[in-house]
Amino acid sequence: MIRLPADKTGKSDQGKNSGAFPGLKRRFGMEVIKKKIKANWQIYLLLLPVILYTLIFNYIPMVGNVIAFEDYKTFKGIFGSEWVGLKHFLRFFSMKKGMTVLWNTLRISIYQLIAGFPLPVILALMINSCKHMRFKKIVQTVTYAPHFISTVVIVAIINVFFSPSSGIISNLLNTLGVIDGPMNTLTSASAFPHLYVWSGIWQGLGWNSIIYIGALSGVDPALHESAIIDGANKLQRCRYIDFPAILPTIVLLLILNCGQLMSVGFEKVFLMQNSLNLSTSEILSTYVYKQGMQQSQYSFSAAVSLFNSVVNFAMLLIVNTIARVQGENSLF
Amino acid sequence: MRGNMKSKNISFDKTFDRVVVCILIIFLLIVAYPLYFVIIASISTPSAVVSGQVILLPKGFSLEGYRKIIEYKQIWKGYANTIIYVILQTLLSVSVTMMAGYALSRKKYPGRTAITVYLTIPMYFSGGLIPTYLWMDKMGLVGNPLVIVLLGAVSVYNVFIARSFIASNIPDELYEAASMDGCSHVKFFLSVVLPLSPAILAVLTLFSAVGQWNSWFNAMLYLKDEAQMPLQAVIRQLITSQSALALATDTGALQGEDMVQQALLTESIKYAVIIVSTLPIMCLYPFVQRYFVKGIMIGSVKG
C-alpha cells in the first residue's frame, strides 16, 4: 500500500506534540528526562547555533525595550534614564485620532489577510497541475518578478496607471464608456484599501506561492498514479492529495501571518497617501511618524512598538490555540 | 464501467486544464504588463512617463538613465560587495536554519515546546533601533561589514518553514529505523535529511539570498565606509537622498534648483535602476526551480 506521509505525520505531530515537556515531567520525573536529554544531546547540539544567535542578536537588544517606560536620554543610558512608568502609553491612548487610526490599520491588514492569503495557495496548486513544463516555468518566473520592484516605483506605477485624467486605466474605461471623465480611484477614501491590498497581492502573489510550490514538490508521484487508477479526476487529486500535502505549511503560514496584524508596511502607505484618501489611509505607523518626526522620541516609539508587539503576539497565541484545538499543525 | 469513468475523467481533466491555463494566462498578462511598463519606462523620458504617454512603446527614447547609473562608479563596487554579503549570509543562514528546522521537527525530546516559544518571541518583540545599535556598537560591529552578514542571518520564520517541510517529508519513524542501525542525529541529518530536502534547501537559499540582495537598511545604519556599501544602499543613495519621503516631510536639505535637478535625476533613473539592480538576482529563480523536482525524496527513501 502507499503511505500518505504528509497527512499521517501531520496528525501524529499534533498528537505527540501537545504532551511534550510538562506532561513528561509529571509522568516520569527527573530521571527519565535526564536520560532523554542524554539520548538526544545531538538534537541540542543542532539547536545550539540558533539559540545562541537569537540570544545575542534578539534577546539582548530586547532588554532595551525598557526605554518605553522611561524618558530616555542618550547620555543617561538605557538603565540610567528617568523612569516614567506608563506615561508614553497613556499619551498614545490619548491621541485624538487614535481609534480611527487603529481601525484603519486593522481594516487594511485583515483585508490583506483574507484576500491575500488564499491566492498564493491557489496559484501554487494551479501551477502544480500544469503539464507544460515551459509554460509553468514562464508563469513562475514572471509572477515572481514584481517582488523585486521597490516600493517607491510600485507607488509611482500605481499613480501613473490610475492617474485621474491621463492614466491608462482611466483612458481605457472612458473609451469603453464605463466611466465619463476623470477616474477617482486615487482620490477616493473608499478605494484606498482595495488599491493598497490588490497592488500588494499583485506584487507578492508569485513570490508567496514559491513556498507552496516547494512543498508540493514533496508529494509522492506514486500517490497520483494510484489515484488515477482509482478513477480520481484532476480536481479531486488536487483536493485530496496536493492540498493535504501542503496543509501543514498553509496552517503554519496562516498562524504566522495572523501574528502580523498590527504591522502594515509603513513606506507604501505613506507614499500612497493624499489629502483625499487620508480618512482611510492614515494608519498607526504613519500617524506616529508624523507626530514624532521632528524629535527623536525613542521612548514614545518604543512604547508604540511594544503595544504592537503585544497585540501581535496575543493574536498569534489565539490563532495557535484555535489551530491546536482544531487538531491542525500548530506552532507549539 | 471503469473505462467509462476514465474517459469521463479525461474529458473533465481536459476542461480543467484549459480553465487553469486560461486563468494563468490572464494572470500572466496582468503581471507581465506592468513589468513591461518598467522596461519601456526605463528608456523613455521622465516627463512622458509621468504624463501617461508611455503605454505600449517607449516615448522619447533615451538611454540616459542607464548611462547615469553605469557612470556612477560605486555601482560596480556595490555589486561586488552585495555578492559577497549574499553568499556569506546565505551559507550561514541556510546551515543554521536547516539544523534548527530538523531539530524542531523531531518530537521526542524534552524542552521542544520551550525552545519553540523561545524562538517565537523574537519574531514579535524586537529591541528597537537604538538599543540594537548600542549593542552592536558595544560588540564592535558598527562600521564592520560583518554586521551585514550577521544581522538578519537567521529568520525564525524560515526555521519554522524548514521544520514544517522536514516534518512532512521525513517522518520520525525513519529516524527511529536508522537509529536502530546506530545512526546518530547529526549523521542522520547530514546523510538523510539534507539529501532528501532539495526543495526546502532551494527555498531557503532563495529567501535568504533575495532578502540580503534587496536589503539596504542595515548597511545605511551600521556601515560608514562607502567602499563597503552593498548595491541597494548605493542605489538608494543615488536616487533617494531627496526621495519623495524626505521631500514630503520637509527634512530635505535641498531647496530650489538643486531640488529640481535631483528630481529629474531620480525620475530618469528610477525605472532603469530596477532593471540594473535586480536582473542578476532574478536569474536565481529558474536555477532554484530545478530543485522543485517531484518524487526525489520518497523515491530515494524507498530505494
Added chain:
Amino acid sequence: MKMMKKWKKLFACCLSLTIAATATACGGNAATDADAGAEVSGAEAVESVVEETSESAAEGTSEIAEKEPITISILLPQNNALRSAMDTTKVWDYIEENTGIHFEIEVLQSSEQLAGIFASRDYPDVMARVGVTADQLATAAEAGDVVKLDDYFDTTLSGWGDFFEEYPNVYRIEQVYDGLYSLPWAMLGHYERGLHTQWLYNDVWLQELDLEVPTTIAEFTDVLRAVKAAAGTGTIPEDVIPFYFQFGAANMMNVFRTFGMPVTESTWLYVDEAGEVVSASVDPKMKDALKWLTELYAEGLIPPEVMTDDANASLVKVASDPPQVFCHTAFSNTAVNNLPMAPLDPGTGEKAYVVNRPFTQNNTYCCIVFNNDSEKVERILEFLDWAMNDEVMLTINYGLEGVVWDYTEDGKYQLNFWEESPELMAENAESLGLLNSWFGAFGSKFYENYYYPDAEVENTREWAIDNIYADYLPSWDSTYISAQLDADDQTLMNQLYTDLNGCRNETFARWITGQGDIDAEWDAYVAEMEAYGHSEWLELKQKAYDKATGR
C-alpha cells in the same frame, strides 16, 4: 547513495566556508587599516595637484598656515545632483593648504545612523548640515558633548560674535538648550529672498493666443480658459495643463499669497503688523482663495493630478520639454519659454504678495563642533574664525576662485556660474563648494563687495525681484521665524499639528474637488480645527516666534 554523498559534501563545504568567512570578517579591522594606508597615498597625489592651483588663494590668509598638520573628522550629508562631489572637492585641499587641517570625511548614510551616533555618543569632530534635530542637539549639549560657541565670541570667534550682534534673530533661531551649539547657514543679501515660488507663465503660448499678460485673478482665469480651449492648436499640446501646483506643497502657497496672506513656511503662518502670528488655515481670506481654486477645478483648468502627484512627478511635469504646463509657481525659471509674472490682484481688496522667506532656515544646525579633543576643538574654532572672511566664505560655499568665481575689475566678487547652469556645475563638480550643506554667514558687509550680474539679465530671479516683484514683497517682519521651545512644548506642538494638518488638508481638498459648500461649511470647519486644538497650537507658535525675535 551517490547523491547523498554529494549533498553531504556540499553541506560540509558550506559549513567550513561559513566558519572561514566569519574568521576573515573578524579580522576586518586589519583590512580597514590597510585601506587607510591606501587613502593616504591618494591624498598625496591630490596634494601635488593642489599646490599648483591654490597659490593665489593663499594670499592674506597665511596666519595659521604654519600650524602643525592635524586630522579632523567631519560628517557630511550625501552628495546631490548639482553638487556631486562634496566629499572629494578641491575645496578640502584649499582648506588644508591654508590651515593645516586635513578633514577626514565621512558621509552620513541615513537619519537612523545619525540617531545611532547620538545614542552611542561616538561623534565625529565636526558635523556639517546632516539633519541633526533640535532634540538631539539639545540632549548632546546637556551632556556636555558639544562645544558651546557663545564662550568664544569675545576671543577666537570674534568675527562670528560680530555677525550675531548684527543679526540677533539668526542667533535666536539657531540657539538650543542654553546657548549656541551650532553655526547657521545664513544668506542675508537683497536678492537672497528664497523666492521659492514665483509665478511663471508660458510666453510663447500667450503670444500665440494674442493675449495680454493678466494682472488680476479674473483676467488670469480667462486666459486659462483660452489656453484650454486652444488645446491641440499651435504649440499647445492636446493634454495641456493650464495651471498647475501640488496640493499642500510649498508652491500652492503662492495662491494664498496672492489672496493677501504672506505665508512662508510649511505650517501656513504669517505675522501681522502688531507682531501677532496669524494662521492662514483658518483665515477668512482663505475662503476666496479656495473658492477660486474650486472654480478652476470644476472647469478642468487645474488637473485632478494636483491632488495625487508626488513632488518628483510634479517637478518633472513642470520641467517637461516640450512644455505641457501653461502656468505654475516654482523656485526658479527652468521650464521652456517661461517668464515671471507679478502676483495677481485678487479683486477682494486684499494686497497680493510673493514670498519673502526668512533670512536663514529654521533649525538646520549646519556646523556642530564636538568636545572630543581639546587640541582639535581649538584648531576647529581657529578654522571657523579664519572662514569669517569673504574670500574664504565664498570658496567654501561656492568653490574655487578662477573656476566658480572671480574678482571683477573694481575688486568685487562675481560668480561665473551657478545653479542656472547645471551642466557647468557637473563639469566642475570637483571645484565646487558645499553651499548650504555646511555653514555660511553672508551679511551686509559681504554683499557690499558682491556683484550680481544676473540682476541685469532679463527674467532671472534677481531681475524679477527688482522689476516685477518689488511692489509685492512683504516686509521682513511678516515672515514667521521660530526658535526652539522646550521638549514638552515642541512635542505637543507636533502632536497638535499632525491632526490640524490632516483636518485642514482633507477639508480643503474636498472643497476644491467640488464636494461640499465652502460658505456653508466654513464655520463648522473652524470649529473642528478648534476641537483639534488650533488655538493652543497657535499660542505655542507665537511663543516660538516671540523667542526668536526677542520680543
